[in-house]
Amino acid sequence: MAIKQVSIFVENKPGTLVAITDAIGAAGVDIRAMSIADTQDFGILRLIVSDAEKTKQAVREIGCVVSITEVVAVAVSDRPGALNDVMHILSENGVNIEYMYAFLTSRGHNAYVVLRVADNDKAAGILASKGVKLVSEDDIANL
Amino acid sequence: MFFQKEIETMPRKELERLQLERLRHQVDYCARNVPFYAKRLAEAGVTAEKIKTLSDVKYIPLTTKADIRDNYPYGLFAVPMKEIVRIHASSGTTGKPTVVGYTRNDLDNWSDCVARLIRAVGVDDGDIAQVSFGYGLFTGALGLHYGLEKVGCAVIPVSSGNTEKQAMLLKDFGTTVLISTPSYAMYMSEVAKGMGITRDELKLRIGLFGSEGCTDALRDKIEQGFGLFSTDNYGMSELMGPGVSGECHLRCGLHVNEDHFLPEIIDPETGEPRERGESGELVVTTLTKEGIPLLRYRTKDLTRLNYEPCACGRTFARMDKVRGRSDDMLKIRGVNVFPSQIESVIAAINGIAPHYELILTRQNYTDYLEVRVELTDASLLENYAALDGLRQTVVAKLQTVLGIKAKVTLAAPSSLKRYEGKAKRIIDRRNENPD
Numbered sequence: 001m002a003i004k005q006v007s008i009f010v011e012n013k014p015g016t017l018v019a020i021t022d023a024i025g026a027a028g029v030d031i032r033a034m035s036i037a038d039t040q041d042f043g044i045l046r047l048i049v050s051d052a053e054k055t056k057q058a059v060r061e062i063g064c065v066v067s068i069t070e071v072v073a074v075a076v077s078d079r080p081g082a083l084n085d086v087m088h089i090l091s092e093n094g095v096n097i098e099y100m101y102a103f104l105t106s107r108g109h110n111a112y113v114v115l116r117v118a119d120n121d122k123a124a125g126i127l128a129s130k131g132v133k134l135v136s137e138d139d140i141a142n143l
Numbered sequence: 144m145f146f147q148k149e150i151e152t153m154p155r156k157e158l159e160r161l162q163l164e165r166l167r168h169q170v171d172y173c174a175r176n177v178p179f180y181a182k183r184l185a186e187a188g189v190t191a192e193k194i195k196t197l198s199d200v201k202y203i204p205l206t207t208k209a210d211i212r213d214n215y216p217y218g219l220f221a222v223p224m225k226e227i228v229r230i231h232a233s234s235g236t237t238g239k240p241t242v243v244g245y246t247r248n249d250l251d252n253w254s255d256c257v258a259r260l261i262r263a264v265g266v267d268d269g270d271i272a273q274v275s276f277g278y279g280l281f282t283g284a285l286g287l288h289y290g291l292e293k294v295g296c297a298v299i300p301v302s303s304g305n306t307e308k309q310a311m312l313l314k315d316f317g318t319t320v321l322i323s324t325p326s327y328a329m330y331m332s333e334v335a336k337g338m339g340i341t342r343d344e345l346k347l348r349i350g351l352f353g354s355e356g357c358t359d360a361l362r363d364k365i366e367q368g369f370g371l372f373s374t375d376n377y378g379m380s381e382l383m384g385p386g387v388s389g390e391c392h393l394r395c396g397l398h399v400n401e402d403h404f405l406p407e408i409i410d411p412e413t414g415e416p417r418e419r420g421e422s423g424e425l426v427v428t429t430l431t432k433e434g435i436p437l438l439r440y441r442t443k444d445l446t447r448l449n450y451e452p453c454a455c456g457r458t459f460a461r462m463d464k465v466r467g468r469s470d471d472m473l474k475i476r477g478v479n480v481f482p483s484q485i486e487s488v489i490a491a492i493n494g495i496a497p498h499y500e501l502i503l504t505r506q507n508y509t510d511y512l513e514v515r516v517e518l519t520d521a522s523l524l525e526n527y528a529a530l531d532g533l534r535q536t537v538v539a540k541l542q543t544v545l546g547i548k549a550k551v552t553l554a555a556p557s558s559l560k561r562y563e564g565k566a567k568r569i570i571d572r573r574n575e576n577p578d
Contacts, residue, residue, distance in 0.1 A: 007524035011555050037527075041552045044524055063557045067521035098526060 001134045002070035002120040004052035008045040009065040012038055020045065020059055027051075027058035032143055033103035033114060046101070048073070048114060050141050072123050073135035075110040083113065086132055090117075093126045105143050144392065145456075146262040146294065147255065150402050152456045159197055162405055165430035166200060167191040173436050176221035179214055180438065200407065200428060201416045205439045208241060211381060216242040219435050227434055232280045233380040233479060240280070243380050244434040250289065252431055253383050256400045257290025260389025263398070263455070264374045266320050266349055268295025273312060275323035275331070276354065277303040282384025283354050283477075287322045290386065296320065303327060310335035317346045324477045325357035325365060325373075329508035332368030342370040351376065353385055354477045358574065361508065375464060381440060382427055388462055396449055396461025403431050406460060407439070408448055411469035422447040424469045425462065443470045473569065475503065475510045478547050482568060485514060488540045494520035494533050498559045505573040512549040514541060517556045 010016045017036075024031060030050035036043050049055045052068050059066045076082040083102075090097065098116040105112070112135055117123040124134055145151050153161070171191040173180035184190070187204050194200070211219060220227065228247050232240035245253065266272070272291045276284035278300060291298045301312060303323070309331055312318060321328060328350055335345075350365065350373030357375060366373055376389035377397050387404055388397035399406050404427050408417045411424040425442045444465040452458050473480045482501060490497040496517040504511045516537060523529040530553065537551045 007521075009518055009521075009524055009530075009553075009555060011553075011558065016555070042530070042554075044527065044530070063555060065518050065521045065524065065556055067524045069525060 001072070001124050001128075001136055003048065003073050003114075003135060003137050003140055004068050005071040005114065005116075006047045006049060006052050006055045006059075007067050007069060008047070008059055010036070010043045010045050012041050012043060017045070019062055020064065023058045023062045024049070024055055027054050029055050029058070032105075032140055033101060033112070035099070035101035035114075037099075046114075048103070048140060050143075069116075070120055072115045072117060072120050072127070073140070074113050074115070074127055075133040075135055075139075076113060078104070078109045078111050082111070086113065086127070089127060089130045089132065090115075090123065095119075095123050095126065107143065144262050144265050146259040151259060151398075152458055153402075155450070155452075155458050158401060158458060161402060162430060163194070163197050165402075166197065166405060166428060167194050169428065169430055169432075169436055170194060170203065170438065172221065172433075173438055177219055177436070179210070179219055180436075197405070198416075200405065200439065203428070203438050205409075205414055205426065205441050206437050207441050208381065208443075211241045211437075212239060215239050217244065219437075220244050221436055222246055222433055229285075231282045231285075231380050231384065233282070241381055243282075243383075246433040249383070249432055249434045252403055253286060253386060254289040254293045256383065256386035256403060257286055258293040259400060260374070260376045260386060260398075261287075261290050261294050261296075261351065263389060263391040263457075264349055264351070264372070265392060266291075266294060266296060266351075270294075270296045270319045270349070271299065271317055271346075272296040272320040272322060273299040273301055273309070273316070273318040275301055275303050275309055275321065275327060282378070282380040284322075286378070286384035286386060287351065291320075291322075306331055306334045307338060310338055310340055313347060314340050314344050319346050320349045320351065321347055321369070321371070322351045324355050325352040325361055326355065326476070326505075326508040326510065328352060328365045328373075329361060329368070332365060333507065336368070342368075345369065347371045349373065353377065355474050377444075377462070377465065379442060381435075381437060382429060382442075383432070387427065388459075391453060391455040391457060393453060393455050395453060396463060398453065398457050398459040398461055399448070401459045403429065405430055406448055406462065408446070409441075411443075411445070419450060420447065422463075422466070425465075443468045443472065445469055471569070473501075473503065473571075475512050475547055478545070480512070480545050480547070484544050485541065488544050489514075489516055489537070492533075492537060492540065494518065494523060495537065495553075496556060499568060500554075500559050501569045503569070503571045503573050510573060512547065513552060514549045515552045515554050515559060517559055518553045519556055 033048040035046045100115045102113045174184050183204050226246050227244040229245040232242045278284040347369045350371045353376045374390035378385040378387040388399040407426045408423040417423040425444045425446050429437050445467045447463045449461045500515040502513040534551050541549050
């Protein structure tokens with residue numbers, strides 16, 4: 001089970017991000033989570049949103065380079081050591097994480113962790129078999 | 144301080160008679176030995192006999208860099224290879240260099256011309272000269288090298304680069320004359336200072352700077368840093384190399400070696416000759432060259448000629464420092480760069496749009512080129528390594544074609560300015576903060 005992540009190329013200069021958040025806001029899309037890292041000149045903005053296709057269209061219209069990729073998201077209970085358990089499972093099964101970020105919602109007692117790995121199906125399978133709760137597209141839309 | 148005083152101070156009438164004689168000979172020589180010129184001159188109906196006065200030079204068709212390129216590599220050579228003793232080349236727009244060949248006489252005349260500008264600032268056989276131009280196909284280093292030897296200097300052919308060693312040699316070898324680009328001289332003086340070498344420990348007295356423009360402010364700084372006096376000189380490989388013209392110690396214009404080069408000023412738009420004293424594009428006819436004679440070669444450099452005799456005694460016309468170029472060629476760290484070269488590289492790379500912006504800056508007296516390109520390939524957003532890989536590809540391909548390393552910046556699509564008509568893709572900030 002995987003969910004859609006929107007990746008947007010952003011130049012490292014004032015006004016770039018606000019143009020994107022304006023476009024997403026105007027499209028009526030909810031941003032669930034975001035992560036941005038930068039190099040000296042540019043960054044990649046990664047978003048988990050209520051509607052990935054709509055987001056892609058909205059930011060493409062303002063001239064951004066955008067792509068949708070699939071990532072694995074898991075729900076971990078909001079208690080000390082919960083994330084550590086997930087990390088152990090992945091580590092022991094030789095799954096390498098390229099990048100990850102986490103978010104919380106006002107509902108429930110879970111934290112959500114987005115994972116970018118080489119093989120989504122393999123990682124999802126391993127996590128599910130160990131009883132880790134995977135997050136689906138529907139879950140994201142209804143958070 | 145002359146090298147060939149009789150020629151350098153020849154009365155203008157006599158000089159012009161010599162020029163006319165040589166011009167007629169050169170036209171005839173070209174018609175007989177270079178098929179390209181035989182055809183061109185026949186089409187224009189020009190023969191040596193039709194050149195009655197120097198101003199008749201205007202009937203000869205202009206020669207351009209494209210003509211040299213079209214005849215790559217040896218098409219414009221006027222002699223068989225057994226008479227050619229040296230080949231040099233400079234970078235061109237399409238990656239193919241402009242090739243020039245020299246006979247033994249050409250090399251002799253060349254070193255005479257260079258020796259004149261060396262002597263004109265007072266360098267003599269007691270001097271120790273460090274040549275910090277890059278040796279190679281580029282004419283700068285070898286051109287100065289042989290001129291210095293002719294004057295009798297002790298020449299140190301250190302070439303460019305390895306600046307700490309350069310500074311060490313300046314001190315340890317007791318270098319008295321430095322030959323380099325002005326920006327490199329500036330950098331060298333800073334490195335020397337950083338190494339704790341003081342002005343008093345150096346014997347430097349004269350700098351012969353060339354191959355790129357130099358503001359008076361930068362010249363002053365170099366002179367203060369090193370405690371020397373410097374002159375500027377001008378040339379280009381197509382015509383010969385350095386030595387086409389050079390300043391004397393009075394620094395009031397660059398004396399054109401008029402016995403070897405006939406200079407004219409034309410309107411760069413129409414190609415029509417301009418009145419004496421007017422600014423325009425410098426056109427030069429080689430008067431004595433045997434290897435690759437050129438008739439009315441368009442230098443693309445904008446300047447002005449002053450025919451008033453100089454207080455130094457020379458009667459040769461003086462050209463102003465070059466003010467700019469009539470084409471879009473850029474000089475970056477002394478290397479010729481054409482935006483069209485950059486365009487061809489960028490257009491051939493997948494994942495970016497065929498638009499670009501060039502930003503030129505100067506830090507520590509060194510030129511930097513930044514090339515901004517637009518990303519179009521969304522699949523590269525997967526990870527930074529992929530994006531950086533694309534950037535590195537652009538850097539590497541530009542370096543292959545240009546010969547210099549540029550900084551490449553990825554920009555969002557359509558973020559670079561678009562132009563109707565002539566695009567202004569070049570932002571030159573090199574002179575915004577005067578050195």
